[in-house]
Amino acid sequence: MNFKLKDIGPQLITVLAVVLVFGFFTYNAQVNMENRGIDFGYGFLSQESSFDVQFSLIEYDGSHSYFRAYLVGLLNTILVSVIGIVLATILGVIVGIARLSPNYLINKFAAFYVEFFRNIPLLLQIFFWYFAALRALPLPQDAEPMLGISYLTIKGLYVPAFIWQNFNIFFYSVVAAIIAIIVIRTYAKKVQENQGKQAPVLLISIGLILILPLLSFLIGGVKLSFEIPVLKQLATTSFIYEGGVSLPPELIALALSLSLYTATFIAECVRAGIQGVGKGQKEAAASIGLNPNQVLKLVVMPQALRIIIPPTTNQYLNLTKNSSLAAAIAYPDLVLVFAGTALMQTGKAIEIVSITMFTYLTLSISISILMNWYNKKIAIQEK
Amino acid sequence: MFKYLKQLTSLVAMVAVLFTFTTETMAAKKSKTLKNTQKKGFVRCGVSQGLPGFSNADAAGNWTGIDVDVCRAVAAAVLGDANKVKFTPLSAKERFTALTSGEIDILSRNTTWTLSRDADIGLTFVGVNFYDGQGFMVRKSSGITSTSQFKDGISACTNIGTTTELNMRDFFNSKGISYEPVAFEKADEVVAAYDAGRCDTYTTDKSGLAAQRTKMTNPDDHIVLPETVSKEPLGPVVRQGDSVWEDIVRWSLNTMIEAEEYGITSANADSMKTSDNPQIKRLVGAEGEMGAAFGLDNEWNLRIIKQVGNYGESYKRNIADTGILPDRGPNELWTKGGILYVPPSR
Numbered sequence: 156m157n158f159k160l161k162d163i164g165p166q167l168i169t170v171l172a173v174v175l176v177f178g179f180f181t182y183n184a185q186v187n188m189e190n191r192g193i194d195f196g197y198g199f200l201s202q203e204s205s206f207d208v209q210f211s212l213i214e215y216d217g218s219h220s221y222f223r224a225y226l227v228g229l230l231n232t233i234l235v236s237v238i239g240i241v242l243a244t245i246l247g248v249i250v251g252i253a254r255l256s257p258n259y260l261i262n263k264f265a266a267f268y269v270e271f272f273r274n275i276p277l278l279l280q281i282f283f284w285y286f287a288a289l290r291a292l293p294l295p296q297d298a299e300p301m302l303g304i305s306y307l308t309i310k311g312l313y314v315p316a317f318i319w320q321n322f323n324i325f326f327y328s329v330v331a332a333i334i335a336i337i338v339i340r341t342y343a344k345k346v347q348e349n350q351g352k353q354a355p356v357l358l359i360s361i362g363l364i365l366i367l368p369l370l371s372f373l374i375g376g377v378k379l380s381f382e383i384p385v386l387k388q389l390a391t392t393s394f395i396y397e398g399g400v401s402l403p404p405e406l407i408a409l410a411l412s413l414s415l416y417t418a419t420f421i422a423e424c425v426r427a428g429i430q431g432v433g434k435g436q437k438e439a440a441a442s443i444g445l446n447p448n449q450v451l452k453l454v455v456m457p458q459a460l461r462i463i464i465p466p467t468t469n470q471y472l473n474l475t476k477n478s479s480l481a482a483a484i485a486y487p488d489l490v491l492v493f494a495g496t497a498l499m500q501t502g503k504a505i506e507i508v509s510i511t512m513f514t515y516l517t518l519s520i521s522i523s524i525l526m527n528w529y530n531k532k533i534a535i536q537e538k
Numbered sequence: 539m540f541k542y543l544k545q546l547t548s549l550v551a552m553v554a555v556l557f558t559f560t561t562e563t564m565a566a567k568k569s570k571t572l573k574n575t576q577k578k579g580f581v582r583c584g585v586s587q588g589l590p591g592f593s594n595a596d597a598a599g600n601w602t603g604i605d606v607d608v609c610r611a612v613a614a615a616v617l618g619d620a621n622k623v624k625f626t627p628l629s630a631k632e633r634f635t636a637l638t639s640g641e642i643d644i645l646s647r648n649t650t651w652t653l654s655r656d657a658d659i660g661l662t663f664v665g666v667n668f669y670d671g672q673g674f675m676v677r678k679s680s681g682i683t684s685t686s687q688f689k690d691g692i693s694a695c696t697n698i699g700t701t702t703e704l705n706m707r708d709f710f711n712s713k714g715i716s717y718e719p720v721a722f723e724k725a726d727e728v729v730a731a732y733d734a735g736r737c738d739t740y741t742t743d744k745s746g747l748a749a750q751r752t753k754m755t756n757p758d759d760h761i762v763l764p765e766t767v768s769k770e771p772l773g774p775v776v777r778q779g780d781s782v783w784e785d786i787v788r789w790s791l792n793t794m795i796e797a798e799e800y801g802i803t804s805a806n807a808d809s810m811k812t813s814d815n816p817q818i819k820r821l822v823g824a825e826g827e828m829g830a831a832f833g834l835d836n837e838w839n840l841r842i843i844k845q846v847g848n849y850g851e852s853y854k855r856n857i858a859d860t861g862i863l864p865d866r867g868p869n870e871l872w873t874k875g876g877i878l879y880v881p882p883s884r
Contacts, residue, residue: 188660190779193638193660205704205707206703206704206707206719207703207706207707207717207719208719209718209719209720209721217704217707217711286727286730286731286734289731289734289736290734290735294735309734309735309736310693310735310736387691389680389688389689389691389692389738390676390680390681390682390687390689390738391679391680391681391682392677392679392680392681393677393680393682393692393738395691395693397691403720404736405720482698482722482723483722483723483724483727484722484727485695485720485721485722485723485727485731487721491698491721491723495631495698495699495721495723496698496699496703496721498631498699499630499631499634499698499699499700500654500703500704502634502654502655502660504635504638
């Protein structure tokens with residue numbers, strides 16, 4: 156009995172303390188809000204927001220509700236995070252491998268990149284890419300066309316829009332190609348395991364992913380045309396491009412700085428992972444006749460990934476949370492739209508900040524769960 | 539056993555601390571703000587992060603501006619010294635939270651008085667120290683001379699967290715023009731982006747435009763369009779629930795405006811004590827008991843006029859002489875064709 160109390164006692168006290176502190180803050184907030192005549196409630200979410208947002212993935216204007224404005228901000232946060240994560244991963248893996256290159260120039264260049272970008276505060280980098288680089292970009296009327304169809308200007312990047320006919324047939328053809336590739340790969344692996352014969356899987360895969368969609372154009376009735384941006388004059392010295400798709404410079408600057416910054420950390424994770432694989436593993440692989448490519452792909456990488464994934468997950472989480480610095484350069488993310496404008500217009504500080512915190516928590520936990528699942532999948536499977 | 543004792547003590551201490559906080563929140567409801575201010579020895583005032591003419595700090599950290607003068611007037615009234623003010627620079631987004639959470643006691647930060655702000659979020663507006671309206675700034679080279687020349691696709695830079703965002707939508711919607719809003723958190727970044735050519739127009743209160751124009755690389759390249767698209771009465775704000783403090787701030791501002799009306803300036807205030815006009819005598823503390831209701835002495839208003847000056851002096855010093863808006867426009871006294879009109883001190 157005494158033993159049990161000794162075990163549970165401190166824990167009970169801790170729980171009690173947590174509940175007390177939490178209760179006190181809630182009570183205190185309630186009393187103060189009441190004293191100052193502030194109402195508490197989430198009813199404002201269905202009210203008309205009456206402010207516009209620069210850039211939105213879903214249809215939105217000021218006549219929609221605050222909840223819709225919240226979705227706009229959330230989707231913009233997810234968009235820049237996904238772009239950032241993809242770019243940072245590609246760049247990070249390349250730089251990480253480059254840092255291990257025996258080539259002096261490549262090696263030192265990668266090292267310089269990592270040390271330079273990870274040691275400058277992210278907010279400064281965002282300001283640099285937005286304000287310094289933005290000023291260097293041409294005005295719309297002075298922009299030189301890239302490939303004759305795209306324009307990078309101070310007001311954003313204008314690219315042609317795709318206009319599809321029978322898009323669903325094209326889509327199915329791509330899906331069919333992917334399924335076919337998976338089937339062939341599995342089959343080829345089986346053949347190799349049973350008979351030791353290797354099939355040119357890569358060539359077949361490339362062929363499939365090109366030929367099937369091509370067929371959809373030839374016989375499926377799919378048509379693709381482009382809408383090329385056209386210069387339009389607003390006033391004597393004020394121009395924009397109309398038509399096509401425009402990416403705001405805020406999105407470009409934010410995605411660029413987030414991925415350049417986070418890629419340095421991912422590069423270090425990759426380097427650590429590869430160096431963490433025993434030298435004997437590589438030598439053993441080489442001694443049974445695998446070429447350097449196969450050594451990396453079949454022996455080193457599967458083991459290195461186990462070291463790389465957990466710290467890289469942290470970097471993905473950091474990138475997602477860092478995207479909230481968007482407010483500084485007017486990219487309409489969750490913090491700017493919802494915890495910024497919406498908070499100001501409604502004055503519902505506690506409600507909005509709590510929703511925003513909960514949203515970031517959910518986003519981060521989702522990324523964690525996904526990465527943990529992948530980590531488990533590639534972990535050593537004891538048989 | 540000793541181990542538990544330690545934990546228990548810390549717990550008891552914690553609960554005790556929490557309890558004192560709670561009881562303090564519950565007690566002291568009657569002009570807590572005035573009492574706290576006199577105890578601290580300075581007025582806690584929220585201002586902008588730098589808007590010339592309204593609230594702007596120089597290199598040495600000295601704040602000037604007509605919004606700053608409201609806080610100085612309150613300090614002169616309740617503490618006897620116009621310099622006993624602690625200024626907290628706030629972004630548009632932070633300002634109301636800072637006030638309602640008790641971090642500052644007066645918000646004097648070019649803040650528009652609107653119904654929803656006054657009614658909803660625990661704030662009380664005490665008056666108007668500047669009548670403003672939203673306008674647009676464009677580059678001279680664009681050839682635009684009126685908002686009627688705006689076309690679909692125009693991009694407009696502005697701040698978040700202001701009435702500007704809402705007015706902008708109302709304006710462009712009523713004209714049926716599609717536009718691209720580019721909203722930044724800080725005014726400096728709005729200026730930088732507009733200056734770089736990111737936006738075709740920069741929209742905020744006209745006084746703000748006039749002030750920010752001075753920060754452009756080349757101020758002469760920009761003009762403020764003549765149209766005014768909204769009413770923006772700017773004024774000081776206090777927390778709801780302390781009516782004595784609210785009255786002190788309101789009448790400090792009213793005193794400045796009324797002093798101008800009766801020709802009382804920082805220079806002649808003392809000699810006005812012997813004036814024949816009882817209204818003037820009341821304004822310099824020589825007649826009646828004008829401070830008692832606030833719990834202040836009788837010369838609180840005299841100190842405001844002597845140390846800060848009347849509204850006209852403040853306007854001239856901060857806005858006219860700095861070249862921001864030499865013409866007082868609606869911010870002239872009602873007796874001189876403006877709309878400044880305050881209730882009488884009596």
